[in-house]
Amino acid sequence: MKLGGRLAVEGAGTAWLVFAGCAATALNASPPSQGCNTLGMAVAFGLALAVANYAAARAASAHFNPAVTIGYAVSGRFPVRDTGPYLAAQTIGAIVGAALLVRVASGRPGFSLAVSDLGSNGYDDHSPTEYALWAVFMLEAAVSFVFVFFHLLMSSRAERRKAAALATGACLAVVYLLAIPVSNGGANPARSTGPALFVGEWALDQLWLFWAAPLSGGAAAGAMYRLVSRRSRLVPAPVREGV
Template identity: 60%
Template sequence: MTSLGKRLVVEGAGTAWLVFVGCGSIVLNGAAPQPAYGVLEVALAFGLALATATYALERLSGAHFNPIVTVGFAVANRFPIRDLVPYIAAQILGAVAGTALLAYVASGRPGFDLAASEFGANGFGDHSPSDYQLHSALAIELVMSFVLVMANLLMSRRAVSRSVAPLVKGTCLALIYLVALPVTNGAVNPARSTGPALFVGDWALDQLWLFWAAPMAGGIAAGALHALLWGKPRASHGGTVGKHGEAA
């Protein structure tokens, strides 16, 4: 079994990759005079980033890269509670590191102003890409977070092939972003939301609560439903972490 320290490094690195690639597809292309990327391309960037990181790192940490996935697995009794806070902390630090690298790269463009840029941050109302209000953002983040966590739980079942699961998870995230990008700029991941918000500040920090509260509620609901429908896994062997980061 991989040690907790190594798993935390992997979770941080995978989250950093997801944020850098996904938000980079918004920030670096969106900064150009004629943006090269639209909703489809950004959604694919997030989905492919998750799929590649999962293929590469799943055996080491379970490849959560998202606090709501970790919480959902814990609620479903498929992840040890003692590792919950360290995993979430590593994911947040990874997201901040990925955002910092993105800010450094973006600063190389003449005229780039981080303070004036939304920098891939999530928002609603005046800060929604298509001016969607709070109730729309709340609904989309809650429902899509539920779907994402449930997909991760179902793909973690032992009967599912390791060669298929990462592709399904990445495809699920891409489909979610196709719908969520016009509403909130695509979140369903509190770590992904926190990184850009810390750099943008102001309104992004004021609205960050929604991108923790709604996704967490969706993730908890998915974990509870999974536990209800499929029950607890077979007796734990000392609460060790298995191949998907769940309690084995």
């Protein structure tokens, strides 16, 4: 597929991810308890990613996340020249998804962006459980590293790619189970940008962290994958007796 088609797939997939994932809380007329909110949002994001991956069928590499794209570029498995267009398509898609969510949510009496944060990410007073900036940064970088490294591993061999769509969706759900109480679940700069643009104020002020930490984690995962891949190619295959 040509670049234009791949960018369209990336944008559409990211829009779906943001809409479906953030809708788990934004469309609730009566906010559930923190535990139910965490589980519902994590499952929604995980299933949304799995659906997007299956729908894309590897047509666009199925990144839907700037941290993943950066990780693939650093690992040497994605052309650097396409990195900028991919990040732009993902961010635009996330904004479209958030705009659709705002439009739907505004149909409920009493809805207000001043009350609903649309699942925006934050730290300190805007962390769901008031985690400090440094703690949120460390967690966001760590879970992004794990997710991107797992993404790279699952797409590295043909036999793994058969289960990659479902496996990466499950991995994202686990990541969000960990991250939602701390930061409302980021690990994706595009996903963080969409809601933040509509919430404004504090969400935009704190958005820098949700680009810096995931991109740092994604780049580290790409570098680690590249190192591990090089070393594995230098290790000779074990010799079997009788072969």
